[in-house]
Amino acid sequence: MAAAAGARGIPGSAAWDPGTYLRFGDERSRPFADLLARVRVVAPRTVVDLGCGEGALTASLAERWPAARITGVDSSPEMLAAAAAHAVPGRVDFVAGDVRTWAPGGPVDLLVSNAVLHWVPGHDRLLGRWAAALAAGGALAVQVAGNFRAPTHALLAELCRSARWGGRLDAVAPVPDAVLDPAGYLDVLTGAGLVPDVWETTYLHVLSGPDPVLGWVRSTVLRPVLALLAATEAAELTADYAAVLRRSYPSRPDGTTVLPFRRIFAVGHRTV
Numbered sequence: 001m002a003a004a005a006g007a008r009g010i011p012g013s014a015a016w017d018p019g020t021y022l023r024f025g026d027e028r029s030r031p032f033a034d035l036l037a038r039v040r041v042v043a044p045r046t047v048v049d050l051g052c053g054e055g056a057l058t059a060s061l062a063e064r065w066p067a068a069r070i071t072g073v074d075s076s077p078e079m080l081a082a083a084a085a086h087a088v089p090g091r092v093d094f095v096a097g098d099v100r101t102w103a104p105g106g107p108v109d110l111l112v113s114n115a116v117l118h119w120v121p122g123h124d125r126l127l128g129r130w131a132a133a134l135a136a137g138g139a140l141a142v143q144v145a146g147n148f149r150a151p152t153h154a155l156l157a158e159l160c161r162s163a164r165w166g167g168r169l170d171a172v173a174p175v176p177d178a179v180l181d182p183a184g185y186l187d188v189l190t191g192a193g194l195v196p197d198v199w200e201t202t203y204l205h206v207l208s209g210p211d212p213v214l215g216w217v218r219s220t221v222l223r224p225v226l227a228l229l230a231a232t233e234a235a236e237l238t239a240d241y242a243a244v245l246r247r248s249y250p251s252r253p254d255g256t257t258v259l260p261f262r263r264i265f266a267v268g269h270r271t272v
């Protein structure tokens, strides 16, 4: 098993940009569908989406469970502003909150957190708290990126720690232990009294256009790094990063580029 999600991690505080994030909307929504496909709760009354982002996926939960009251929680004002467009009075709402301190007003039937917890160091402990908030028959469904050892992240970490950036970017360099291995999540869910269903998948995303891998990471792992730099410095780091990314993710003869992306899924059902 990998080390527990460490005390350090990539801060989630730099501004999120819903537009950049949605550039790869299809690729990013697939894991959400794959995650929810394993949830067996039939008619939840309360559903909470922790780290809901720009809200489209949260709102899609109302189609599957029309009688549920669905709440999306996020700490990003930019994401919440975009999510407001998906609110449905009395059925889907969005509130500001930090998933690290969030606590429900009462038992929840389904807790979803998709592509969020890799931004939250120590989230294994959080999962125990969330499991305790579940109503009998309820479920917890979590997906985290498992690509912290991939070239996208390792190369950026190397750049951040290089002599050029003189210790300024160490704190935002991606760390390899931001998430647990699947077996770690299985242990956490079992320990919390849930029936676990844990798996991993590596999606092979076929991207097009110039420097598409750079385009992908701009809205995620690169975001907190650039947030610490002046515009000219950000351009310099981005150019260096783009060059090494091109070597690790070469363009194919048809002009596309393959980005392998590992994700880890953990669903837990409370039977009593």
Ligand SMILES: C[S@@+](CC[C@H](N)C(=O)[O-])C[C@H]1O[C@@H](n2cnc3c(N)ncnc32)[C@H](O)[C@@H]1O
Pocket (backbone or CB within 6 Å): 012, 016, 028, 032, 050, 051, 052, 053, 054, 057, 073, 074, 075, 076, 079, 097, 098, 099, 100, 113, 114, 115, 116, 119, 120
């Ligand atoms: C990669 S996006 C995923 C959004 C959405 N769940 C989806 O699947 O499209 C990560 C989201 O987590 C939110 N986030 C990160 N850390 C958070 C925290 N501590 N509390 C609340 N939201 C957080 C960010 O603001 C962002 O909207």
